[in-house]
Amino acid sequence: xxxxxxxxxxxxxxxxxxxxxxxxxxxxxxxxxxxxxxxxxxxxxxxxxxxxxxxxxxxxxxxxxxxxxxxxxxxxxxxxxxxxxxxxxxxxxxxxxxxxxxxxxxxxxxxxxxxxxxxxxxxxxxxxxxxxxxxxxxxxxxxxxxxxxxxxxxxxxxxxxxxxxxxxxxxxxxxxxxxxxxxxxxxxxxxxxxxxxxxxxxxxxxxxxxxxxxxxxxxxxxxxxxxxxxxxxxxxxxxxxxxxxxxxxxxxxxxxxxxxxxx
Numbered sequence: 657x658x659x660x661x662x663x664x665x666x667x668x669x670x671x672x673x674x675x676x677x678x679x680x681x682x683x684x685x686x687x688x689x690x691x692x693x694x695x696x697x698x699x700x701x702x703x704x705x706x707x708x709x710x711x712x713x714x715x716x717x718x719x720x721x722x723x724x725x726x727x728x729x730x731x732x733x734x735x736x737x738x739x740x741x742x743x744x745x746x747x748x749x750x751x752x753x754x755x756x757x758x759x760x761x762x763x764x765x766x767x768x769x770x771x772x773x774x775x776x777x778x779x780x781x782x783x784x785x786x787x788x789x790x791x792x793x794x795x796x797x798x799x800x801x802x803x804x805x806x807x808x809x810x811x812x813x814x815x816x817x818x819x820x821x822x823x824x825x826x827x828x829x830x831x832x833x834x835x836x837x838x839x840x841x842x843x844x845x846x847x848x849x850x851x852x853x854x855x856x857x858x859x860x861x862x863x864x865x866x867x868x869x870x871x872x873x874x875x876x877x878x879x880x881x882x883x884x885x886x887x888x889x890x891x892x893x894x895x896x897x898x899x900x901x902x903x904x905x906x907x908x909x910x911x912x913x914x915x916x917x918x919x
Contacts, residue, residue, distance in 0.1 A: 658861040660695055662915050663687070664723070664849055664875060666867035667701040667708065670885055671717070673903050674787060684716050685909035689918045691718050695916070698852055700845045701876055704724040704803075705770040710789025721856075723848025726871055728803040728839065729766055729850040732804055737851045739766055740838040746758040746824035750838060751761070753820055754807055762791055762806040770797040778808045778834045785832065805838045846874035855876075868892060883911045 659757045665671055665687075672679055690695050701708060705724045708714065723730045728918035729739035751772075754761050759776030762850035773779060785791070807817060811830065821838055822829045830836045849865070852858065864881040865872070870886030876882030884896035885907045893899050900914070901907035912918045 658689075658880065660851065660864055660881070660915070661862040662696040662698060662856065662864075663690060663864065663917075664698045664700045664852075664865040664879065665717075666843075666865075666869070666875075667699065667703055667713070669868045669887055669903055670866050670908065671713075675904065679713075679716055680903055680906060680908060682906040683903075686909035686912045686918045687717055690912060691720075693918075695917070696720040696856065698723060698848075700727070700848050700867075702845075702871055704764050704769050705729075705767050706764075706791065707788050709767075721852050723802050723845060723852070725764060726843040727845045727847045728843040730851045731766075732855070734799050735855075736766075737802065737855055738799070738847075739791065740839070740841050740843065742805060742826065742838070743824065744801065744804070746826055746840070747802045747805065749824070750805055750817075750820060750826070753817065754805075755815075758811070759813065762808070763794065763802055764798060764804040764850050765797075765800040765802055768792055768796075768800070768810070770794045774808070778810070782808055782832070782834050783791060803839070804843075805840065807836050808834055809836065810834060817828075824838040841894075844874045845871060848876045849875055849878040864915070867913070870901075881915065883908075 697719050699719050700723040721732050721770050730737040758774050761772050763770045769791040772794040818828055827839045861880040865875045865878040865879045866883045868885040870891055872892055876895045882896045884893045886902035900911035
């Protein structure tokens with residue numbers, strides 16, 4: 657097969673097993689071995705950097721590149737490659753709107769996430785479903801630019817916020833009964849892959865990508881070797897170059913051995 661120079665990695669249900677709420681250790685060992693051979697490791701996750709850091713991801717795996725917030729930003733340890741920040745004027749008007757109506761929110765910045773706590777029942781409900789490190793209090797926000805705002809609110813409150821987002825050209829996406837996400841543009845994992853190619857001088861045939869869900873499909877389409885975990889969605893499996901075993905059966909490490917990336 658082609659010589660693999662980079663591996664792009666989804667997080668949830670690919671590296672991190674939510675049944676046990678632990679990293680797949682066989683996968684971590686295999687990735688560490690691959691990195692020791694000079695293969696670059698790049699996280700490409702819908703999670704925020706704050707979330708990944710809080711779960712100890714970067715202590716477990718020696719990542720060289722970071723694509724976070726589903727492709728909202730990409731950077732290396734040394735350099736910001738891009739960040740699709742929301743316009744500050746739109747951000748500020750949306751925050752004033754939410755504050756004025758007593759609606760809680762998460763303000764997602766490049767490295768940190770901040771929370772405005774309001775309805776404790778909605779917050780408790782949100783964090784009981786989404787396994788997330790808790791954000792920093794909004795009082796610690798120093799004006800950093802925002803990649804996204806997650807408004808923690810019920811559907812009946814949507815119309816007013818939808819009208820405001822339309823005014824500013826902001827994308828409105830309800831992803832749960834108690835939360836919507838607002839971004840300045842569509843975030844795609846594939847943008848992060850393309851940017852890393854340009855930055856690192858890589859070709860698609862030199863890259864692998866591991867994932868399990870619908871948002872991994874654009875990432876699969878950017879690499880020659882898109883690998884779907886056996887626990888993945890059927891739509892993702894159809895787009896993959898290869899379907900490996902499930903996360904609990906060490907699918908990631910098995911695929912790396914299958915393709916001869918590790919021994």
